[in-house]
Amino acid sequence: MATRAPDIAAGRLSPEQYAVNFSDIHPPLSRHEALVEADRCYFCYDAPCVKACPTTIDIPLFIRQILTDNPIGSAETILSQNILGGMCARVCPTETLCEEACVREAAEGKPVKIGLLQRYATDTLMDEVGEQPFERAAPTGKRVAVVGGGPAGLAAAHRLAMHGHDVVIYDARQKAGGLNEYGIAAYKAPDDFAQDEVEFVLSIGGITVEHGKALGRDVQLGDLRGAYDAVFLGMGLAGVNALALEDEALPGVADAVGYIADLRQAEDLGALPVGGRVVVIGGGMTAVDVAVQSKRLGAREVTMVYRRGAEKMGASLYEQELAATSGVVIRTHAKPLRLVVEDGRVVGIVFEETAEQDGRLVGTGATFELPADMVFKAIGQILVPAALNGSAETIGLDGGKIRVDAERRTTLSGVWAGGDCAATGEDLTVAAVADGRIAAESIHRALSAG
Amino acid sequence: MANLASNFIGIKSPNPFWLASAPPTDKAYNVVRAFKDGWGGVVWKTLGTDPPVVNVSGPRYGAIHSNDRRLIGLNNIELITDRPLEINLREIKEVKRDWPDRALVVSLMVPCEEQYWKDILAKVEETECDGVELNFGCPHGMSERGMGASVGQVPEYVEMVTRWCKQHSRMPVIVKLTPNISDIRQPARAAKRGGADAVSLINTISSIIGVDIDTFSPLPSIDGKGSHGGYCGPAVKPIALNMTAEIARDAETRGLPISGIGGVTTWRDAVEFMALGAGNVQVCTAAMTYGFRIVQEMITGLSEYMDSHGFTSVDEITGRAVGNVTDWQYLNLNYVAKAKIDQDLCIKCGRCHIACEDTSHQAITSMVDGIRHFEVIDAECVGCNLCVNVCPVQDCITMEEMVAGTDPRTGFPVTGEYANWTTHKNNPMAKPAVVAEPAE
Ligand SMILES: Cc1cc2nc3c(=O)[nH]c(=O)nc-3n(C[C@H](O)[C@H](O)[C@H](O)COP(=O)(O)OP(=O)(O)OC[C@H]3O[C@@H](n4cnc5c(N)ncnc54)[C@H](O)[C@@H]3O)c2cc1C
Ligand SMILES: Cc1cc2nc3c(=O)[nH]c(=O)nc-3n(C[C@H](O)[C@H](O)[C@H](O)COP(=O)(O)O)c2cc1C
Ligand code: SF4
């Protein structure tokens, strides 16, 4: 039987086409556009948009500051609640957060473009002033260890440094920024914005970053608790869920998060191989991101397969539309049944159609096969508890994530946690920033009291 | 299409929309363009004596904008025409000859000596224009030279110059008043005593439009210095409406024809001026902002309005609201209105709540049973209308008259009987008997 040679190739497009495909998906507002848009804000009382922002930025105030031609003051309003306001302005799914709550969404289906206005203000500050606007309080002599230099860790470290504490960030990777650097879709934060922002955050001083230091491998939780006055865990979700199918480890199957990390780090996108026919399994933000980016890398056919209906997808309606307009085919109500293997590699995948009965998902027995040069798993990430257990410490978990209270305290005294690794809100950059800031304030209170 | 023909003090025009004396009427070129677009008449840019005045060669206008840069107020430091008198007169004559059905009035400003007025009137008469307008209004530049507003602010001068003009000319004379005065009735009465056929108002209001907060020069800035200018445009309309009404309802000037000016931008503005007593309107800033074509919206809007109200002549609009302008002391204190929010239209911005809560009468909820909800508390609402004014949604909050029952705020029954301050028990000067509103 003749074998199908897998069609996996780099350089499917011209260099110009890669540049176009991965340029800023929402170009920034010009000054004129920003002023006109800012004028649309009603300066609401007890504004619903603020309530919908996980970091509770004073949105009416920052927009009014733009309106009065004070973008620097506006940026300070934003950054005082969310030091990663620049990245959040680019990556927040505003259509399910502040902009969904905006009264002008109710009024005419066109919310104030809060995200783009936030970007206008923060970009202006970063471009014109360059450094972040906060100063450190007098040194307290207290030391805090932060595990993970993603949005949660950076937000915590910044707030702690601001209060005068000394912070050491331990990060397993070579660059800080977490998924801002390794995960977010390339066209949402082009031009190395993630690293610029890390530098901007760290410029407050008092923060040291130990790169390539993993908790559970290079440092242990018990030692950190002994050596520091407090510990904040913000290591995200380092593991990915498996499909639980035979042959999953064979070539041809890849984990979406890992592939996106390679894409984000690629010097030359033209050198990154991508399949001709790509199948993505999952219905969340990661699934959309890997599907759209595969398409933009030049894949001919990209199909996203989700086991439930579109309304249940983790990806917002806006993101589903983005996938559709990028040429991704979305198939719902189908779950992977088995992988098709030839010559020791995966060349296709068989799905079973599903239906929901009394809220439960059941297979209908009907099946179909999709040929695939690459199959991406994008069905969620998980905490790697080994990092915690390796230190012989036990820490309370909640649905596979670290259990925390409202102040982001874990069950271990002196240890706080936030971001994706903690059982808090949604897994979003902005939610991680909120956790980091809330935890830092709690740590500061604890250290000030002791 | 209603008949919009206008006859203002014997000057006929196909519609009551005239361009005010200003840059849009400074040359035949502009005026012909305006007539082609449908303007009923123009008041030619003010003529003076030769040699002509000289304007600054830097910025002469400044503006107030809403945040999306809609122009809501304009200020200028421009003088009267800076072209030689002969050229203006020749062009006026030609334009009047070519456009006989349009009104062409010539604005004049010369020093306060009889001979000057006599000379210029003779020359203007030869153009066969329809009338003259005496510019006693310009508040900047010319007033420093004893002309414009510096004449308009002294009723005796107004009367004297008006009388000269009536003596030395057979043309209709319109006296253009300055608003830079505390009681507009004084110069209006003086104009009438001098024999004026009509008054026109307002000219511009003395103003500094802004300051450059980096160079600290007033705006518009001429080499780092600024001078007060004249303010006009939509922002001045309320001031002009009040002054129009004051003259229309004054016992001495009642019936004196008025040409309404100041912020007229749409047909609605024109109807408001006419309802308060104006026979026609003049427009400057709106044309300078949008060009002459706006008159087409004015014409169709007015026509539509007249048809829907069954008016067959623009004169039927003139003065319709004058009888309803009264003194505060005659307002009905027994009239009770309460704000009402249409919950289907409400978008829950909370502006009504915070306005009433912080600065008015704490009469609008923000939360009901833990849910964001904005509703008027009748027992607290004084009916002030602030919430209506701040609500961003058209017609979402309305003022509803209470016609029966008890006002939950005061506990007083609503009787529908008229009673005003002159007889109120809290008024130390109250008259014992019920005094009805005097018939106007
Ligand atoms: C593909 C993808 C796309 C996404 N797109 C969006 C988006 O558009 N908008 C949005 O709001 N959210 C998006 N998210 C979610 C968002 O990126 C995360 O919610 C957010 O980054 C969480 O921040 P964090 O700091 O908790 O974790 P992370 O960003 O994951 O950072 C964790 C850090 O800890 C380090 N680390 C891990 N393990 C260890 C260890 N054992 N020891 C030391 N350091 C360790 C990592 O190197 C990393 O730097 C996306 C996620 C993915 C995967
Ligand atoms: C730039 C400018 C120049 C003006 N020049 C004159 C003038 O020469 N003579 C005059 O009587 N009024 C002059 N005015 C006043 C206008 O005729 C008019 O009374 C005033 O602008 C109010 O009307 P508006 O709100 O429609 O502009 C001028 C106004 C402007 C804006
Ligand atoms: S809800 Fe919309 S209009 Fe209201 S304050 Fe927020 S952004 Fe402005």
Ligand code: SF4
């Ligand atoms: S009318 Fe005045 S008092 Fe009544 S609710 Fe509105 S703002 Fe408050």
Ligand code: SF4
């Ligand atoms: S101001 Fe108008 S739209 Fe806003 S809450 Fe009040 S009634 Fe509703």
